[in-house]
Amino acid sequence: MDKEERKIINQGQEDEMEIYGYHLSRWKLAIVSLGVICTGGFLLLLLYWMPEWRVKATCVRAAIKDCEVVLLRTTDEFKIWFCAKIRFLSLETHPFSSPKSVSDKLSNGRAVCLIENPTEENRHEISKCSQTESQQIRYFTHHSIKYFWNDNIHNFDFLKKLLYGINEIAVKVPSVFKLLIKEVLNPFYIFQLFSVILWSTDEYYYYALAIVVMSIVSIVSSLYSIRKQYVMLHDMVATHSTVRVSVCRVNEEIEEIFSTDLVPGDVMVIPLNGIIMPCDAVLINGTCIVNESMLTGESVPVTKTNLPNPSVDVKGKGDELYNPETHKRHTLFCGTTVIQTRFYTGELVKAIVVRTGFNTSKGQLVRSILYPKPTDFKLYRDAYLFLLCLVAVAGIGFIYTIVNSILNEVEVGIIIIESLDIITITVPPALPAAMTAGIVYAQRRLKKIGIFCISPQRINICGQLNLVCFDKTGTLTEDGLDLWGIQRVENTRFLLPEENVCNEMLVKSQFVACMATCHSLTKIEGVLSGDPLDLKMFEAIGWILEEATEEETALHNRIMPTVVRPPKQLLPESTPAGNQEMELFELPAIYEIGIVRQFPFSSALQRMSVVARVLGDKKMDAYMKGAPEVIASLCKPETVPVDFQKVLEDFTKQGFRVIALAHRKLESKLTWHKVQNISRDAIENNMDFMGLIIMQNKLKQETPAVLEDLHKANIRTVMVTGDNMLTAVSVARDCGMILPQDKVIIAEALPPKDGKVAKINWHYADSLTQCRHSSAIDSEDIPVKLVHDSLEDLQMTRYHFAMNGKSFSVILEHFQDLVPKLMLHGTVFARMAPDQKTQLIEALQNVDYFVGMCGDGANDCGALKRAHGGISLSELEASVASPFTSKTPSISCVPNLIREGRAALITSFCVFKFMALYSIIQYFSVTLLYSILSNLGDFQFLFIDLAIILVVVFTMSLNPAWKELVPQRPPSGLISGALLFSVLSQIIISIGFQSLGFFWVKQQPWYEVWHPESDACNTTRSLLWNSSHVDNETELDEHNIQNYENTTVFFISSFQYLIVAIAFSKGKPFRQPCYKNYFFVFSVIFLYTFILFIMLYPVAYVDQVLEIVCVPYQWRITMLIIVLVNAFVSVTVENFFLDMVLWKVVFNRDKQGEYRFSTAQPPQESVDRWGKCCLSWVLGCRKKMPKAKYMYLAQELLVDPEWPPKPQTTTEAKALVKENGSCQIITIT
Template identity: 25%
Template sequence: MPSVKPFQMDVEQALQSLDSIVKGLSQSEADKRLKHYGKNELQTKVRLPVWLVFLSQFKELLIFILILGGLISFFIGNFRDGSIIFIIVLVNAIIGFLHERKAGKIIDKLKTLIKSPAKVVRDGKLMEISQENLVPGDIVQIEAGDKLPADLRLITVNGLKTNDFALTGESVPQEKTLEAIAGDPPLGDRTNMAYTGTTVASGSATGVVVSTGMKTETGRIAELTDEAGETQTPLQKELGRLANQLTIAVAIISVGLFVLGIMQEFSLYMSLVYALGVAMAMVPQALPAQVTVALTTGSNLLADHQAVVKDLPSVETLGSTTVICTDKTGTLTKNEMTVQSVWFNGRKYQVTGIGYEPKGEVLDDQGNKLTDQHIDQVEVIMDAATMASNAEIHEPDDEHDFWYSVGDPTEAALVALSTKLGTRSPQEDQENPELQEFSFNSELMRMSSVRRFGEELRLAVKGSTASILAISNRIYRDGEQAPLTQADKEHITALNKEYSQNGMRVLAIGYRELGNGDKEFTREEVEKEIVFLGLMAMIDPPKEGVGEAIADAQNAHIRVFILTGDHPDTALAVGREVGLHDPSQDASVVIGTELKQMDDDALKRLLTEKHSAIFARVDPEDKLRIVELLEQQGEIVAVTGDGVNDAPALKRAHIGVAMGQRGNDVAKEAARLVLLDDNFSTLFHAVEEGRTIYSNLKKTIFASLTTNIGELILVLLGLLAAAVWGYPIPILAGQILAVDLLAEIAPLTFLTFDPPDKDVMTMRPRRPGEYMLNLRGGLEITLLGSLIGCLAFFNFVYYMQRKGISLDMGSVDSMDYFMATTLSYATIVYCQFLNILQRRSERSSLFNRNFFSNKILLNSILVSIVLVSLAIYGPYISQFLSFGPIGVQDWACILGATGIYLLTFEAIKFFKRHKHATQG
């Protein structure tokens, strides 16, 4: 390809550079080029096969430790413990696999890309071919409603306007021209090009294909998206760190104890039993399943709010979010132009309702709804506006869940307004047929339509304010035509400026009576001596609830930035309307050209200093750069968007959020969360759910690790006692596993169902780099876990003293030994029940908490008590787990130990409350 780009060439040069002519390529030449360039399609990421998705569930380090422990158990002939371990591993894998498959199927349903045929000229004949067979040099014809099949350099245009929002973020259709363009402007300013994935709003054109497949702008962005890579979620980093620490600790301590056992002349079997006991004691066997269930539960709750999570850890990520970078068009706004104000007959009218749905009212300058009489008075401007429009609006149907438009969105806004008022007849085109249309002209900045009214002809015209004023000599005032004075022009110009400064697109409307007859007119004949009717100001309005959602995000100490390819004035207007502002000043606007001139240090300072900011006329590289720099500063970044231009940033962010209904397939593929209802407010529910999940997972992990420490201390004390007094191990590996399987797994899982704290959405996000398990938390877990281990060991030894017996290595098959280990087991279990209940609040006493707010947790503890009792006293389970039927005195010892643990925990919470009150 030449160094000069197609948009920098004139039409002839562009055709020559592609070795093409207006009559198109020959079929044989097209076939050659297809072999050379390949098919006109994007390379999509292949989804993992089912069996690989299942195997991926076993990649976590904690799972590896469990699998190794199971293999060792089988190696030494302990099939009971090995079987229990592999059951736990399999349960973890099945839970994770089922959810990933469910999310994957939902995402598949969201893909609605249809490969429509393309109209191409080959061998001098117009034909339709599959768009995947287009090649550079093909001559393609496009018209209103078409989706662009490739990147085109336009060679003829007839009033062509394209909807480029998916690629550039522009909310208004872009008028296209043929003239060569100097320099290297952004995509939105390359007016002689039409790009893949955009659609034709109005008009028609012919273009020569300059790029196909991955060489198109959409393909380039898709490639940039692949290169962006994915960022690990905070939860993945946290659990990975925890798994690494536990793996190292397990390896060091288990190997050390195995060597120590051999040195103490323990048998190989007993040395492996102790090492395995320590490994099982230190690994929170059910933690992967509990994390999965917590995230799955959060995912299901989000699904109830019309949000689909593609991978589980992303559920929690939103709760850690410190910055939201959002696209504007289609994300904050409806991507439906809406008339919000009308100036007519010297008065301003406000219009309620948003989007194409004809639902809303027109209010006068006093805020009163228009009466039928007033509606009749404004009908003249409504009629002129719609008669100079070709767009249509339609009700929801099988392919659309919402009102939608066909044609120019600006014209659709006028039709929607007229329909709201009831002034537009469904048979308008039949009652007042169009005889001639003078399409929009970029030099004149207007279009007009000649229509028949009975025997009379009338011209309706709309365009820029300056354009319509230039051809007007009268103005409509109180039902009469009055001369248009210089004062009128100055007043109208000032109104136009006021509307424009608020980010609104302004159309001036006029008309002219042309008399009767069937005369053919020229444009010059009719577009003069116009009666100026008024102004219509419109904007792509924010969606309902967006302002409240942004306010909620700011109250939650989350910064919000707008990143859009749209114009600065429009972006700022939307930002102000949704309440996006800096506490000290209005949100500033940074333009893409300014952004490119900043080095990384300057941009980092800007991103750090601003509580909120708006970046306008930015391209995909700019968005990606902003996200990367925010992440380098330690921010947890969420990106929302719906277009191809958002895809690289969506993928790079900690969590990308795409719109499900109107979002482009490339954007949905790059995102981790898809909002099925396209509602930005759903994002706030996701943030709240994410924070709640993090809080509950922290409770679960702390509760789980506390008993792991308790089990470890019990095994270590047993090893010490074995070396000094010859005692047997006070708890078996299988019994340790039974703590998880029978007593912990359900209560810890349902602890993740705890309702959110009242202040969850007013708290600051956890600081980037802040660990769930820090030094203070680790000391607390160690203290409380050690207490559980000591209490269990005390009851083990005290049982022997009460019974007047002495157990040794040779007693491991006796009922007394089974009874003693059962006492150790039950002490750990009942302390854990209390530990789980205490973990529901960081500082509040167990007796001050709304005890019954999580009934499913309480019920799960009752069920676990029943299961533990059945395991201890049941004829088969007790034999399998080597339990003995302990008596009343034994239960008194267990409850006594639980009481000591309760008092200790309450004392710790008392000191926490005192410290918090002192610091507060």
């Protein structure tokens, strides 16, 4: 395809796609129609499954701006194709009479033309709309989002910028008929339909009927499940569709409309009693208390303040443009619940609608559920590859059957039927359902222990996790912080630490006033609620918070701010006076502080501030709290103690969480109304440093034990937190993430400045910090796998990198070549913003780690979604913040999830191997019988497929997970030495013993072509059976089912299915032993007993139904011996040779978290005795480069004398070097 004819839409976003234009071609369409008729509709099905083939077969390439059909392809690793038809929308009237208009209404209540960022290009577009009386808009719809053709950029863009439509997240529940057609057109059911028609043609009615019944049950079950999900999703999103809302019009009138009529630009009035937001809107007036648990899983209410007015700094540069992510503290997101509102001077709480419908935050989440991104997992790719191999095997059998039948002069009709029958036998129809059984059972077990899953396919992927990132506060440590003490500053010097803040000496100090006002606490139904840190801080001073009621605000018709006051017992007692002077005397004793303006805490800024006024003061005060380094940088340098850094390090090294406070008096000319419009930057500068608050954040009781289990299982652990770096390092040592003797290398990266290149300063933290918690772990008990051992048995001490968010961003931008090395040893990432956490997850995945993330769901949403297995600690049963949600607020859910993931993964492997062997065993049975123009009987097929296969598949998947994590990790794909050896060895064994029985029976002295009256039994039972089975000699078996070969093959193959089921039912180390799976044990014993009974003691009715012939008792014993030897060989090869030799060798080479050289290599020597050139390759023991990037990198770093960097050294980035049109940054030390 020409590059000129390809466009990119949603560039740089997760749903980025390539787009190609096509015109419908009549002559191509005619040829395709003819092909559909000639193929009986099969070509139409093929084109239905392959949209790119459909477009290319019926259309010709065209310019995108003039095309009739567009072909879309995602730019990710999946390269999924979609097609969409271009549609036209006519606008007869245009609402924009001037560029100042934001939105207006058409007659149908919809709005057009909102330009989010008014540029000259957009104004030109608006003027084009207003100058033309009628215009056609070309657009297409993809995944519920409309895209229109933009002449300015010569590409398709979001239609939301021109025409919004109804504010509706429409999740239509498809009709049962529509779902049925879509389900039936699945390739799996089309293959089933083909098989049923084929079997019916061959008069296999019973088996065909059984398959029809199974398919109907499967389709009905699938339809019920899919429709139930649609109904649940529809009910979840339909709550805001019929809400009545109030909007402000141009003439200041308030109009009530339905929420479906809201469009971007509407000014919405937030009611006092709250509302479930029907759109995304930015607050422009007032304050709201919002519950965002639906989005984040965080149950603590969040305070939303109005968006600051645009301002221009001294350089003439204005504020940044509004962005929902950057300004999320001012944005009310769709689906969240507004609990309370606060308004000023009689003004209403107003918000401007910025996004509607599927463009809202809730709409995007619904789209992610409706159109989930495919799961990229090697198991599924290998499964499809293995199916192709089975198809190839079926092709061989297909050709063999045709040739053999022609040589035996079989009729053409029978040749066609039997040849096609081979294909239906080789590709097992129950494979898709069997593969998902283990996941379904694992999901049920997870639900029982309080872990809920909204993406079941990720359970298997969790079995591969070899690195887990943890948030600190609320995840590794307790949610609540305890106030350890304060350390105030007077005359630029630190005073001694003080434990008691609630005393008369400090009650009127600016320090306590800052603690009392600088927070986002509010009262909900009379209970103080807000951030746990703010709650602890406010409770420590013992003050009282009062908020104005709705009646008080209406009565005074003026601003009624939140007021805080100390308890009466802390205030000095007043001296009694006369009644007339009492009021004048007591007035000064009243000490209250009103919170006039609040700038909420921002993760990006790492601070918050308020503007407050003490009752009776003429000037207002600004208070600020936040990260000590940030607060100190915004204070006057002369107010910051010279030993600030040393004092801060002393506290953080001990694991305390430190918060700095600052204050300044505002100018008297700054009025109340001006404060409401002042920018944050105008307040948060030139402050006076007041001191530190020291908070103690204790480890959760179970944290050290869980991390120890993960380390013993060779699973790396990483801390990602917004806290101070030294505090994070201390907590990492306390919980065992970093051992006492390990070195911690702090990477301090500085961006380019004043013409100087970016650089990294390396310095080592104290390696033997005393652990504070008694729960600290003995270093000898935990084998740390973060760094990979060398031949010299670790010439240097294990080391870990630690860095803050700013350094991480600089390294990502200017030191790309160092990023993989730092990811290999990075353990502590502090002061990380939410987007930086997501970038860290991506960087770890780029070096082939399977990454898990465990957080509280508040600031970790992006990272939780990006990780292979994201676990949100939330009280909600299901949260859209992450694939997994644990109701237990403990990291103990992490090893439980990994254990269940490993069990589900091993179950998938076991089931897949069993289904493959079932397919091959039955395929070979039929092939052997075809050689004598025979086949398995209808009821024999039925007994095998229903009584044996389905029962075994769904019971062998019930094994629960092993009780503890082990260092081994199951393979991620089917194409591995161990699994291939397992499958191939069992295939050879099964084929060998089946062939032995087939050919040996022909060598028996009693063997001859079977006839009802001349069988080999010569018993009364046989004669009675023969006379009842056949009335006369003319009713012979026209399909030649009843013969000695058929009976022998049937019995041996029936036992073989059970033998391989037992051999493949793996237990330890990933699942409980199969003998604890009571349903499986009972099923296997029952089936073994039944088959053995009818083989040794024939029952006339059973033999008649299964079309089994009578054979001498001696041959029955011989078949039993063959089966016993087969069982012994199969179990020995699978569970002894494979597990004790091959499996251990593979795991010894592929331990997760470490990759070491082995000079002795004892497994290699023991295996090579059987042939170096043969088994050495199968066992995967040959020296080869590791597949995972992090393993290869670890190998390189072992022999790199320059790594890790030496202490007190600097690494500088070279200038950008262009190479073949691309830029690369090279670092020098």
